[in-house]
Amino acid sequence: MTLFLLASAPTLLLTLSYATLCVASPFGRCRKCDGFGFALTYSRKGKPQRGKHCRRCDGHGIRIRKGRHLYNLWARTYRNGTR
DSSP states (O other): OHHHHHHHHHHHHHHHHHHHHHHHOOEEEOTTTTTSSEEEEEOTTSOEEEEEEOTTTTTSSEEEOHHHHHHHHHHHHHHHHTO
16 A cells, blocks of 8 residues: 555645646746747848737737646536536
C-alpha cells in the first residue's frame, strides 16, 4: 500500500497545483498568438509588423484555461440541476 501512495503522490501534487493555478489565474496567454492578440508578420526589410487579428482569442491575447473551462461547465450543470 505504501508503494501505491508513493507512486500516486506526484500525480496528486500536479493535479492540486494545476487546480490552484486555475483558481488563482483562470486565464492564460493564447498559444496561437503568444499573447499579442495578432500574428506577427515581417516586412521585406525584416521589420516586425502587426499581422492579422487572432481569431482564437478574439484579439485579447488571453484564453481561459482548460481546467477552469471544465470547472465552469461542471458548475453550470450543477447549478441548472439543483434549480
